[in-house]
Amino acid sequence: MAGWLNSKNTHINKTEAGKELRETLKQDFLEKRQEAEKAAYAYCCSCEIGAEREQAFEIYERIRNATRLYA
Numbered sequence: 001m002a003g004w005l006n007s008k009n010t011h012i013n014k015t016e017a018g019k020e021l022r023e024t025l026k027q028d029f030l031e032k033r034q035e036a037e038k039a040a041y042a043y044c045c046s047c048e049i050g051a052e053r054e055q056a057f058e059i060y061e062r063i064r065n066a067t068r069l070y071a
Contacts, residue, residue, distance in 0.1 A: 030067065037063050 039058040049054035 033063065033066055040064075 037060070040056070040063050044053060044056040044060050047056050
């Protein structure tokens, strides 16, 4: 019986560790998405007016709005 309780506690610890890992990965993703947004905007602004600039701003908008679906 003690082994069963111990294994259950291990499962709980793994679940908690999984939650912590997911939260860490989520924060990393959000920070990198923000960095990508800044880089995309800088690139967009450097483009000459025309098709390339329009396409760049379309991509920038997708990056900018990527996390709004879950907010």
